[in-house]
Amino acid sequence: MQGYIYPNEFELRWSLLIVLYPYLTGLVAGAFILASLARVFNVKEVEPTYRLALLTALAFLIVAPLPLLAHLGHPERSYEIFLTPNRQSAMAMFGFVYAWYLMVVLLLEIWFDYRRDFVLRAREATGPRKWFYYALTLGSTDLSDRALRFDDKAGRWITIIGIPSAFLLHGYVGFIFGSIKANPWWSSVLMPVVFLFSAIVSGIALVLIIYLVATLFRGKKVDMGCADKLATFLFFAMLVDFSLEMLDFIHRLYESEESIEILSQLIEGRLFVSLIVLQVVLGTLVPLIALGVVSPALSWRGTRKVPAEVRRLIYIGCALLVQVGIFSIRWNVVIGGQLFSKSLRGLTVYKAELLGVEGLLMAGALVILPFIILGLLVKIMPPWPEDELPAPPEV
Amino acid sequence: MPQQVTRLGIAFVALAVVFVAVRQKLVPDTFGEAGHYRAAAVDSIAAQPLQYAGHEACTMCHRPIAEKRSVSNHSGVSCEVCHGPAAEHVAAPGSVKPPAPRERGFCPLCHGYNASRPSGFPQIDPVAHNPMVPCMTCHDPHAPEPPVIPGACRACHGQIASQKAVSHHATLPCLTCHDAPDEHKASPRTLRPDKPSSRDFCGTCHAEDAISPSHIPRVDVSTHGEGYLCWQCHYPHHPEAE
Numbered sequence: 001m002q003g004y005i006y007p008n009e010f011e012l013r014w015s016l017l018i019v020l021y022p023y024l025t026g027l028v029a030g031a032f033i034l035a036s037l038a039r040v041f042n043v044k045e046v047e048p049t050y051r052l053a054l055l056t057a058l059a060f061l062i063v064a065p066l067p068l069l070a071h072l073g074h075p076e077r078s079y080e081i082f083l084t085p086n087r088q089s090a091m092a093m094f095g096f097v098y099a100w101y102l103m104v105v106l107l108l109e110i111w112f113d114y115r116r117d118f119v120l121r122a123r124e125a126t127g128p129r130k131w132f133y134y135a136l137t138l139g140s141t142d143l144s145d146r147a148l149r150f151d152d153k154a155g156r157w158i159t160i161i162g163i164p165s166a167f168l169l170h171g172y173v174g175f176i177f178g179s180i181k182a183n184p185w186w187s188s189v190l191m192p193v194v195f196l197f198s199a200i201v202s203g204i205a206l207v208l209i210i211y212l213v214a215t216l217f218r219g220k221k222v223d224m225g226c227a228d229k230l231a232t233f234l235f236f237a238m239l240v241d242f243s244l245e246m247l248d249f250i251h252r253l254y255e256s257e258e259s260i261e262i263l264s265q266l267i268e269g270r271l272f273v274s275l276i277v278l279q280v281v282l283g284t285l286v287p288l289i290a291l292g293v294v295s296p297a298l299s300w301r302g303t304r305k306v307p308a309e310v311r312r313l314i315y316i317g318c319a320l321l322v323q324v325g326i327f328s329i330r331w332n333v334v335i336g337g338q339l340f341s342k343s344l345r346g347l348t349v350y351k352a353e354l355l356g357v358e359g360l361l362m363a364g365a366l367v368i369l370p371f372i373i374l375g376l377l378v379k380i381m382p383p384w385p386e387d388e389l390p391a392p393p394e395v
Numbered sequence: 396m397p398q399q400v401t402r403l404g405i406a407f408v409a410l411a412v413v414f415v416a417v418r419q420k421l422v423p424d425t426f427g428e429a430g431h432y433r434a435a436a437v438d439s440i441a442a443q444p445l446q447y448a449g450h451e452a453c454t455m456c457h458r459p460i461a462e463k464r465s466v467s468n469h470s471g472v473s474c475e476v477c478h479g480p481a482a483e484h485v486a487a488p489g490s491v492k493p494p495a496p497r498e499r500g501f502c503p504l505c506h507g508y509n510a511s512r513p514s515g516f517p518q519i520d521p522v523a524h525n526p527m528v529p530c531m532t533c534h535d536p537h538a539p540e541p542p543v544i545p546g547a548c549r550a551c552h553g554q555i556a557s558q559k560a561v562s563h564h565a566t567l568p569c570l571t572c573h574d575a576p577d578e579h580k581a582s583p584r585t586l587r588p589d590k591p592s593s594r595d596f597c598g599t600c601h602a603e604d605a606i607s608p609s610h611i612p613r614v615d616v617s618t619h620g621e622g623y624l625c626w627q628c629h630y631p632h633h634p635e636a637e
Binding site: 001002003004005006007008009010011082083084086088103108111112115137138139140141142146147150151154345 | 397399401402405414426511
């Protein structure tokens with residue numbers, strides 16, 4: 001503790017789990033936006049990652065509310081926010097935003113995209129597997145050209161609805177922080193926009209990592225056209241995200257409200273490593289420069305100089321650094337916003353515990369869990385292009 | 396209509412029906428009548444048996460102790476804060492005895508050092524402060540004046556002392572700026588120390604023409620921060636005051 005703080009500011013109320021929550025929802029929104037590139041914007045190069053991005057979004061969406069449930073306690077009561085909705089509370093309405101995104105956007109899009117596969121697998125399989133896949137079809141087994149065309153068209157429309165929904169999902173998280181007018185570190189109308197673009201950055205980077213690593217482990221050849229395109233999109237998304245953050249920063253500096261001094265102390269002291277070193281230098285500038293040099297974002301010539309194997313490694317390295325950077329952004333927002341006193345005269349400290357519901361181990365488990373769920377989903381619904389089932393025999 | 400739409404429609408309608416049925420069943424009848432809560436909760440809480448008797452009930456039988464406490468530093472602490480809910484004891488004084496905590500861990504719940512506690516509130520380090528000795532050996536909880544009047548300000552103002560120790564004012568004794576009567580040590584709330592009441596006081600060292608070492612920051616006391624006392628902007632116990 002340093003300087004003067006009010007008694008109720010000594011301990012932080014929102015801990016590591018609340019850092020994790022916007023990080024996970026951001027990955028969901030980002031992965032979905034990436035999927036929409038293939039589906040709505042017809043970016044052919046990223047098609048190999050379309051299904052993978054959808055499943056990644058689903059796996060992370062399933063885990064996204066868990067940090068909140070663990071933090072609040074009494075998860076068995078969580079259904080009550082649906083039964084007695086409080087329309088005055090942005091936090092309480094999250095359940096509906098989440099349910100809309102899960103039920104109406106993600107599950108529906110995956111269902112329309114995989115329905116043909118479900119039907120074909122139900123026909124091929126025997127025993128419980130057959131019934132499992134049949135249940136997934138919801139009894140809709142029509143594979144006529146007309147039905148498949150409808151699937152395609154419906155999936156496209158759902159993606160179009162899904163884009164504003166993904167913006168809503170993560171913009172809402174930024175809105176929660178941005179609308180807390182008593183906290184000068186959070187209160188900014190740019191907050192939802194900054195959250196959104198950082199979400200897109202983290203989602204693209206995550207799918208890039210999963211695609212490259214999974215392809216490596218499966219012993220298949222990486223589609224470098226796809227990897228290059230993902231790296232290009234990552235580069236430009238980071239550029240926009242970084243510009244927005246700088247805009248926010250310059251705006252605060254120019255506005256120079258009464259909080260500017262304590263916020264300067266916060267950045268120079270408590271947040272120096274997580275903000276300057278991890279977020280700005282390692283999480284943004286280093287990957288931006290590396291991607292600018294080796295990816296085709298700025299010039300196709302860049303890719304020719306660097307062999308594909310090295311490029312892949314650089315892409316993975318950059319995407320990992322981006323994840324560190326985006327996690328640091330969430331940390332700096334959530335923890336940073338609670339480290340200074342409302343008196344603007346003092347700073348407190350936060351030290352994450354190791355064990356316990358809000359500890360490091362719990363947070364680690366919640367980061368690993370989506371990957372386990374994703375592994376399960378990939379097993380049930382293989383997203384890889386080579387696993388595409390042959391056209392159904394005429395019936 | 397495509398088969399997919401009908402099947403999905405059935406699934407969504409089934410979900411909606413389940414949701415409405417569950418909501419009908421689980422939402423309490425009186426929910427929302429008086430606000431975003433179950434209105435009948437007020438009655439059900441009011442119907443719960445009373446656990447606390449209130450300090451007046453204690454005073455009726457324990458008058459000497461109550462009078463002693465009422466003029467002590469614990470006058471604002473109700474009997475049941477330490478002795479627990481006493482409704483059962485009041486109903487059956489002979490058979491139910493309220494607990495009297497004597498272990499060392501109890502008093503530091505309030506008096507253990509914590510930076511967020513108000514300055515001046517008596518706080519000790521439970522590890523270093525007379526180890527192993529029960530608090531009651533030296534302090535009477537019904538009249539908890541310290542057996543020895545604290546010699547140094549930091550006995551009660553630990554947080555300020557820690558801050559000042561790393562500030563540019565580290566070498567200044569507290570009494571340089573505060574006029575603290577000796578009685579303050581025995582009756583801290585009745586006789587309080589004062590704070591500098593004029594800008595000229597800080598000017599003794601910080602004015603441009605002050606006779607003080609040259610490394611001390613100087614300001615024009617007559618124009619700098621006009622209308623305010625120095626300590627209203629500069630917190631003198633902390634390094635930021637430079």
